[in-house]
Amino acid sequence: MPESLLETRRVFWITTAPGIAGALPAKKAHTLLGQDTDIIVFDAHSGFDVNAFAAVSGTLRGGGTLYLLTPPLDEWADFPDPDYQRFIPYPYQPHEVRGQFLGRFLGMLKAGCHCRSFSPIVGLTSDLQVVAVETILQADVPVVLTADRGRGKSAALGMAASQLQVAGKRVLLTAPSRATVESVFKHAELPPSFFAPDDLLQTLPEGDVLLVDEAAAIPVPLLLKMLQQYPRCVFSTTLHGYEGSGRGFALRFQKALDTLAPGWLAMRLQQPMRWAENDPLECFINQALLLDADVGDGVCNTPLRPLYRQLNRDELAQNEPLLRQLFGLLITAHYQTRPSDLRQLLDAPDISIHVLEQQGTLVAVALLSREGGLDAQLTATIHAGARRPHGHPVPQTLTFHAQLAGAAELVCERVMRIAVHPLLQNQGLGAHLLEHLLGFAAQQGADYLGVSYAMTPELLRFWERAGFVVARIGFRQDAASGSRSVVQVKALSVRAVGLFKGL
Known part of the structure; x- marks a missing residue:
């Protein structure tokens, strides 16, 4: 060169x-x-x-x-x-x-990757991007703009924001973090005012149009609150990307829009802006990091009689269709599933994988992490606030924040994730899988089962129905979810029953 x-x-x-x-x-x-x-x-x-x-x-x-x-x-x-x-x-x-x-x-x-070769020159705009900008400018109903990475959706938001402000509109912008909207600002000659999701809903600044970038990384309840305050909204999100998948967003949020804002508009950008279609690097990264993983579609209409089993991670690493199905289920269920979660799933010590399966299709999955079991001296330093050993969040919280001396000496099986196929939710599958998790934990000699999550009324009811008690509620709200974290536990051993008695 x-x-x-x-x-x-x-x-x-x-x-x-x-x-x-x-x-x-x-x-x-x-x-x-x-x-x-x-x-x-x-x-x-x-x-x-x-x-x-x-x-x-x-x-x-x-x-x-x-x-x-x-x-x-x-x-x-x-x-x-x-x-x-x-x-x-x-x-x-x-x-x-x-x-x-x-x-x-x-x-x-x-x-190697089984994609066709690509041409190196790509245009700066596409017809669909022009249509997307015009739709944002003209629409008086919510707009949902979806695309894979590199399709120019953030650029479309930036261009639309400038034109709206030239027309005298007050434009607000929110996203999980300011770093995720750098491309919006790059393409906005008149930058909109940025607010973190929690700040936006607490301060409620005046605005005519609200632009929400990477909406899939914001919990649906917060998005619906935004819609109530700012009826003219644009919800933009990546369908398959490193920052989490928009597939679950599409299933959950758009269903809510059908009820709350009938007549909402959908736009999909498909043509890449920085590279050509069928780019082999994009293809390889999507496949290797499972950015394009999805749930299985073989769910039958017969009565649910799922079988429980624990998956062997050696088998899972060699069974690509099963791995894609499992990770797709996790992506759909959680708004911030990332490639690092795939690596942790396959590599982190003391993780176990549990599924419910019906006729070859995974209908529910849970990940457990074995924690605690620390010696008395280390537990005492945790209790005093002098040590925070990595990878033991629930035992550490119980020992230091809840001030349960000796809690980190007990063995905990922490529920990292639990997910149910989106077409089969509210049919008791989550509770059914949780029963198997309790049995597994007891068989493995764990003292208790623990869980930590961003608290919502629905999730709190789910865990309380299963017999879990609240051990701690965080003081601060998460900037992206707007929720406080909660830790809940369920005793399995006599020692844990005594320790949790006062909770």
């Missing part, structure tokens, strides 16, 4: 290695969002942060190049990746992780 051409190319390094000017650690890769890049060098020796990897890949222009620097491929799965520190619990160390995720990722690298 000629030196003059190379100098005009936008090259970014994602690494913690010293001596590289302008290099970014993976935890700051989000600062590239909203920019167009030509070359990304991602250093996996510094830690293979899959969320950052997916995010920066979406900044590349057509014809750009992504370099992935790795240990020797035949050794990478056994490499003590620094990124493991994010999810392995005390006292595990990175070298003790088996690398199931990397083994699967390497297999897909070697197999």
